[in-house]
Amino acid sequence: DVKVTQSSRYLVKRTGEKVFLECVQDMDHENMFWYRQDPGLGLRLIYFSYDVKMKEKGDIPEGYSVSREKKERFSLILESASTNQTSMYLCASRLRDTISPLHFGNGTRLTVT
């Protein structure tokens, strides 16, 4: 069965800290994505990657960076966490073919205080 694993379900960090959110998929998917989910705003794409070491900005990349050193792992980095980055973060992956749906992890609820 398809599995996307996010390392933390809940995370509390202080303003200014560097934060790493990790995501691992076991399906050999080429494409991986990071979204943030906020009430009333739906899901918004932060960054995505279509291959190892490749990355593309999504709709709201400011304040974030990503790393993809291995095919199965896609990390989201908050260089200096701020309170407006308090949110639910969802990782997803899919095969390269266009009809393939996204498979999601369970989400990380990040609180920045």
Place this chain on the structure above:
Amino acid sequence: AQTVTQSQPEMSVQEAETVTLSCTYDTSENNYYLFWYKQPPSRQMILVIRQEAYKQQNATENRFSVNFQKAAKSFSLKISDSQLGDTAMYFCAFRPGGGADGLTFGKGTHLIIQP
């Protein structure tokens, strides 16, 4: 850029009733894909149904079906014989036919099934 609009922030129906969630989208693409995802309180996003724009036939998956109106850019989800387990956030999503892009999501509809 594409936009996806879900005009119903919340809906509530009785168990066993039929409910329709609306979704409209805006795009200049001719080839694209549409999806409905469900997010129960567990937070796990689950694919409900998908539709390829070049297919005229509406997709169905058991109690779930869509009404895809390409000219009107409308993609509504119908849930028949609703069950308590259908209580969830429902998101409509769009993806262009080519490229590695992610999905563009609507803001969601919170569906509550009352016993």
